Amino acid sequence: MSTKNGIRSSVSSPSTFKNLVNKNESVLKVWVKLDTPFLAPDMANQATAIEYNKSDTVDDLKDRIFAKFKNTRWALENDNFGIGIGILCPCGPENGALQTQHPQLQDSRASGSRRELPRDLLMHPVPTSSAINNVRPNLASNASKSWQTSRTCSPYATSLDSPLSAQGSKLQVCSPTLTPVAPLRRATNHSAAGAAEPCSLSPVKRGLASRLSPNLGSTSGLAAKPDDLPRSAVHRSILEPDELVIDVCMTLFGGTATQKPADALLVFSNAREMPVFSDINDTIDEQEPLMEDMADYQLIVDEEQLRKLSLSNDEDSTDHKQAILLLPRGYEGDVNLPSPNMTSPSSTIDTHGAFGFESPTLKSAQLVEEEVGLVPSRDPVVQKEGSPFLRTALGAVTTDSITIDKVFPKINVLVVEDNMINQAILSSFLRKHKISYKTAKNGIEAVEKWEEGGMHLILMDLGLPLLSGIDAAKEIRKLEKIYGIGTQNLHSKTDCDQSSQNDKNLEPRRSHRSKAPVIIVALTASNSHSDKTEALLAGCNDYLTKPVNLDWLARKITEWGCMQALIDFNDWKEGNDHIPSCDDGVTKPRSSSNLSDTIRKSSSPET
Amino acid sequence: MAPIAIPQQVINWDTLNEIVSMDEDSPDFSKNLVIQYFDQAATTFQQIQQELDGRCELEQLASLGHFLRGSSAALGLQRIAWACERIQNLGRRREGSNQGQDLPDSHYAGLIKENLFFARTEFSAAKAELSAFYKSEL
Numbered sequence: 191m192s193t194k195n196g197i198r199s200s201v202s203s204p205s206t207f208k209n210l211v212n213k214n215e216s217v218l219k220v221w222v223k224l225d226t227p228f229l230a231p232d233m234a235n236q237a238t239a240i241e242y243n244k245s246d247t248v249d250d251l252k253d254r255i256f257a258k259f260k261n262t263r264w265a266l267e268n269d270n271f272g273i274g275i276g277i278l279c280p281c282g283p284e285n286g287a288l289q290t291q292h293p294q295l296q297d298s299r300a301s302g303s304r305r306e307l308p309r310d311l312l313m314h315p316v317p318t319s320s321a322i323n324n325v326r327p328n329l330a331s332n333a334s335k336s337w338q339t340s341r342t343c344s345p346y347a348t349s350l351d352s353p354l355s356a357q358g359s360k361l362q363v364c365s366p367t368l369t370p371v372a373p374l375r376r377a378t379n380h381s382a383a384g385a386a387e388p389c390s391l392s393p394v395k396r397g398l399a400s401r402l403s404p405n406l407g408s409t410s411g412l413a414a415k416p417d418d419l420p421r422s423a424v425h426r427s428i429l430e431p432d433e434l435v436i437d438v439c440m441t442l443f444g445g446t447a448t449q450k451p452a453d454a455l456l457v458f459s460n461a462r463e464m465p466v467f468s469d470i471n472d473t474i475d476e477q478e479p480l481m482e483d484m485a486d487y488q489l490i491v492d493e494e495q496l497r498k499l500s501l502s503n504d505e506d507s508t509d510h511k512q513a514i515l516l517l518p519r520g521y522e523g524d525v526n527l528p529s530p531n532m533t534s535p536s537s538t539i540d541t542h543g544a545f546g547f548e549s550p551t552l553k554s555a556q557l558v559e560e561e562v563g564l565v566p567s568r569d570p571v572v573q574k575e576g577s578p579f580l581r582t583a584l585g586a587v588t589t590d591s592i593t594i595d596k597v598f599p600k601i602n603v604l605v606v607e608d609n610m611i612n613q614a615i616l617s618s619f620l621r622k623h624k625i626s627y628k629t630a631k632n633g634i635e636a637v638e639k640w641e642e643g644g645m646h647l648i649l650m651d652l653g654l655p656l657l658s659g660i661d662a663a664k665e666i667r668k669l670e671k672i673y674g675i676g677t678q679n680l681h682s683k684t685d686c687d688q689s690s691q692n693d694k695n696l697e698p699r700r701s702h703r704s705k706a707p708v709i710i711v712a713l714t715a716s717n718s719h720s721d722k723t724e725a726l727l728a729g730c731n732d733y734l735t736k737p738v739n740l741d742w743l744a745r746k747i748t749e750w751g752c753m754q755a756l757i758d759f760n761d762w763k764e765g766n767d768h769i770p771s772c773d774d775g776v777t778k779p780r781s782s783s784n785l786s787d788t789i790r791k792s793s794s795p796e797t
Numbered sequence: 798m799a800p801i802a803i804p805q806q807v808i809n810w811d812t813l814n815e816i817v818s819m820d821e822d823s824p825d826f827s828k829n830l831v832i833q834y835f836d837q838a839a840t841t842f843q844q845i846q847q848e849l850d851g852r853c854e855l856e857q858l859a860s861l862g863h864f865l866r867g868s869s870a871a872l873g874l875q876r877i878a879w880a881c882e883r884i885q886n887l888g889r890r891r892e893g894s895n896q897g898q899d900l901p902d903s904h905y906a907g908l909i910k911e912n913l914f915f916a917r918t919e920f921s922a923a924k925a926e927l928s929a930f931y932k933s934e935l
Contacts (some may be wrong), residue, residue, distance in 0.1 A: 611834050611868035615816060622822050653863045715866075715882075736876075737870040739816045 218242050218446050220274065220439055221454035222255055224264055237454035242435050248275050249431040255457055264459065274428040277442070317485045377466050428458065514551065551695055588710045598744075599751035601646035603627040606636040606662065607713075608654050612738075617650060619740055633657025640708060646754040647747065648710045650730065663710050667729035670707050706757040708751040713738060804875040807922045812873030826932050834868055835935060838877070838920055841865040845884065845913050853906050859888025862909075865916075874923045881918035884909050 221237040221334040240254050252270050259265045429438055436446060443449040603620055607613035608631050620627040628645075633654045640648065646664075652659035712725035712733040722733050732750065734742055817827045845861050848854065853929045862884030869878035886892045894900050928935045 251922060266903075607867075609864055609867045609871075611837060611872045614807075614830055614833070615819075615871055618823070618826060619821055622819060623896065651867070653860070653867070655860075736867055737812050739812075 218244060218436065218439075220251070220435060221449050221451045222251075222457050223454035224259070225278075225456040225458050226323040237451035239451075244434075244436055246435045247432045248429045248435060248438065251275060251435050252431075252457075268459045272459060275455050276458060277456055278427070286598075310569075331789075382592065385441060417776075421508060429455075508537055516531075598623050598625055598747055599755045601625065601747070601751040601754055602644050603747065604630060604639050604645045604648045606630045606634065606650045606659065608632060608651060608656065609786070612651070612713075614741070619743060623744075623747075633662035633665075636662045637669075640666050641669070645708050647750050648708055649713060649734075649743075650710050651713045652715075652725060659712060663712070663725065663728040663730050666708065666710065675707050706754055709754060711746055711750065801879075802877050807876050807919060807926055808875070808883065809873035809875045812871070812875075814873075816872065828935075831872065831931070832928055834872055834874075835920075835924060837868060838865060842913065842917055842920070845909070849906055849910055849913070853902060854907055855888040855902055856907055857888075858906075859885045861927055862886075867932055871894045874919070876919040877916050877923060880919060883912040884916070887912065906933075 219239045223237045439446045445631045605616045630639045649658040709728040712730040714721040714733045820826050862881045866878050866881035887909045889903045
C-alpha cells in the first residue's frame with residue numbers, strides 16, 4: 191500500500207505545485223483544438239491560441255472560438271450550443287505505475303497496445319460492478335487532499351486508497367485473460383455511455399466536482415498525441431459552461447502560461463455528452479448517419495388517425511417520426527401489419543438458430559425469398575410460438591379481440607379441406623368475418639377453383655384425397671409459372687415471353703390480371719416436420735399447424751391478405767394507366783370466366 | 798420414432814372454446830359441429846374396423862386415421878386425435894417397430910386394432926363430457 195501511495199503522489203505532485211505559478215499574466219491565452227471529423231486533417235490537428243479575459247467563462251471562450259474560426263465550415267456547421275469544450279480524459283496513470291504494478295500484464299501485450307489498453311481496463315469505471323468499486327471509495331477518500339473529492343475521473347486513486355483496492359488489483363490481474371479486443375470494447379462502451387459515467391465531468395452530474403483532476407493535466411498531453419488509440423478508447427470530459435477559463439487553466443495545466451499546444455483543450459462539435467444541451471439534437475442529426483428504427487413509427491390508416499396524431503404532436507411527442515403509408519382506396523385491412531417485429535418461418539428458425547432475435551431491425555422486416563417460406567421450421571414448438579407474425583403482441587391478443595374486433599382485408603380465400611368438420615370450422619370463421627371464400631374437398635378441386643381466378647389465399651390441407659395438398663400446391667405453382675404470374679422469378683418471365691410469342695392475345699390482358707402469386711398456407715399436422723418441409727418445398731408460403739388456432743388463422747389472413755392487397759395496389763396503379771375501365775377496387779374478384787379463358791389459351795401451346 | 802405422450806385431458810378446452818365462441822353468431826354452431834363429429838367418428842371407426850377385418854390395407858388405415866385425427870384435433874378431442882395419430886403412423890409403418898425391422902402387416906394391424914379400441918374408449922369419454930357440457934344427450 192505504501193509503495194502505491196508513493197506512485198500516486200509522484201503523479202499528482204507536479205501539477206499541484208505549479209498551481210500558484212503565473213497567476214498574474216496580463217494577456218491570457220489558451221490553446222484549443224477543434225475536434226471534428228469534418229475538418230481537413232491539418233486543421234483538426236492544429237492547436238490554436240485563443241485570447242481570453244480573466245473573467246471569461248467557458249461559454250465566453252466558445253464565442254471567442256467562433257470568432258476565431260468564423261467563415262470556416264466548422265463555424266457554419268456548429269453553434270454555441272452544439273459544441274463543448276473539454277479534454278479527452280484517458281483517466282489513466284503514467285505508464286510507470288502500471289509497469290511496476292503489473293509487469294505480467296505488460297508482458298502479455300504487444301508494445302503498441304501496452305500503453306492504452308491496460309490503462310483503459312484499469313482506469314475506466316466500466317459500467318459493471320467494478321465501476322461501483324471505483325466510485326464508492328472516492329467519497330471516502332482522504333479529506334486532506336481536497337481535490338481528491340472531485341477527482342472522480344481517476345479511479346486510480348481508488349485502487350490505492352480504498353479498502354477495495356484488493357478487488358481493484360484483482361480485476362487488473364484478471365485482465366490478461368481477456369482478449370485484446372475486450373478491453374477496447376469495454377472502453378468504447380464506456381465512452382458511449384458518456385454522461386452517465388461517474389468519470390464524466392459534466393457539470394450537471396458532478397455538481398461541485400466540476401474541476402478537472404490535476405492528474406489529468408499530465409495525461410491530457412497523451413490524449414492529444416496522434417499515435418494515440420482512436421478516441422473511442424478515451425472519453426470526453428466536457429467543461430462546465432460557466433466555469434472560468436482561467437480556473438480551468440490553473441487546474442488543468444497548473445497555470446495560465448504553462449499550457450503547451452499539445453495540451454490544447456478540445457472543442458467537441460458534438461456535445462451529446464452535455465446533458466445541459468441534450469435538447470439540441472438537430473446538430474447531432476446533421477452529423478450522424480440517421481439510423482431509422484422502424485419501431486419508432488406508428489402506422490396511420492386514415493385521416494382521422496392522422497389528425498389525432500398531429501394533435502398529440504403539438505403537445506408533447508415531438509420526437510415521433512412520421513411516415514405516411516399509402517393504401518388502396520376502400521382498404522379495410524388491419525394495418526398492424528408490415529411491422530418490424532414480423533416473424534415469418536425463417537426468422538422463427540433464426541430465433542433458435544445462430545442469429546437470435548435481439549435486434550428487430552428494418553432488415554428483418556424485408557421480405558426476402560426465404561421469408562416467403564422456402565425455409566422450413568424444424569421445431570413445432572418454436573413454430574407454435576413464433577409463427578404468428580406479431581411476436582410482441584402475442585400475449586396481448588386474445589381470442590375475443592381477434593374474433594370480434596379484427597377487420598380483415600378484402601380477400602378471397604380458398605379453403606381446401608376434405609374433412610367436413612374442419613371445413614365447417616374454417617368456413618364459419620371466414621363467414622363470420624365476412625371474408626369471401628370458396629371450398630374444395632380435394633386437390634383436383636382446389637386447382638380447379640384456383641383456376642377460376644380471384645384467389646388471394648389458399649388454406650391447403652395436406653392430406654387430401656385424389657390429389658394431395660402438396661401436389662396441388664406444386665400444380666398451382668407450375669401453372670402460375672406458365673401464365674407468368676409473379677415477376678420475381680426469371681424463369682417465369684422467359685416462360686411468359688415464349689408463351690406470349692405463341693399467343694399474342696395473352697400479353698395485353700396480362701397487365702390487368704397479372705398479380706402476385708397466390709399465397710398458399712399449408713395446414714400441417716402439428717408434429718410432422720417432414721410435412722412442413724415438404725409443403726414449403728412444394729411452393730407453399732406458410733403453414734399453420736392443425737388443429738388450426740383461430741388466432742393464428744386470423745393473423746395469417748391479415749398478414750398475407752394485407753400483403754396481397756399491397757401488392758395488388760401496385761398493379762392497380764400501373765394497370766390504371768392502360769386500362770381505365772376496370773380495377774377500380776383492388777380486391778374485386780376478377781371475372782372468373784375471363785381468367786380461365788386466358789388460362790386455357792395460354793396453356794394450350796404448352797400441351 | 799417414439800410416439801409422443803398421450804394428453805392428460807380428454808378435451809383440450811382451449812381449442813374447443815374457440816369453436817364454442819363462434820356460437821355468438823350462429824347459435825348451436827359448436828353443438829351441431831360436435832354432433833356431426835360424433836357421426837363422422839363413429840363412421841370412421843366402422844370403416845377402420847371393416848378395413849381391419851377385410852383387406853387390411855395399411856395405407857387405407859393410415860388415411861382413415863389421418864382423416865379422423867384432423868377433425869378430432871380441430872375440436873380439441875386430443876386423446877382421440879392421439880389414438881388416430883398412432884393408427885396413421887402404424888399404417889405408414891412409421892412406428893410400432895424398431896429401426897430396420899421388417900415386420901408383417903399383421904403386426905401393424907394388431908397394433909392398430911389396439912389403438913382403435915383405445916380411440917373408441919376415448920370417444921365414449923368425450924361424448925360423456927360433451928353431453929354434460931351441452932346439457933343434452935349427444
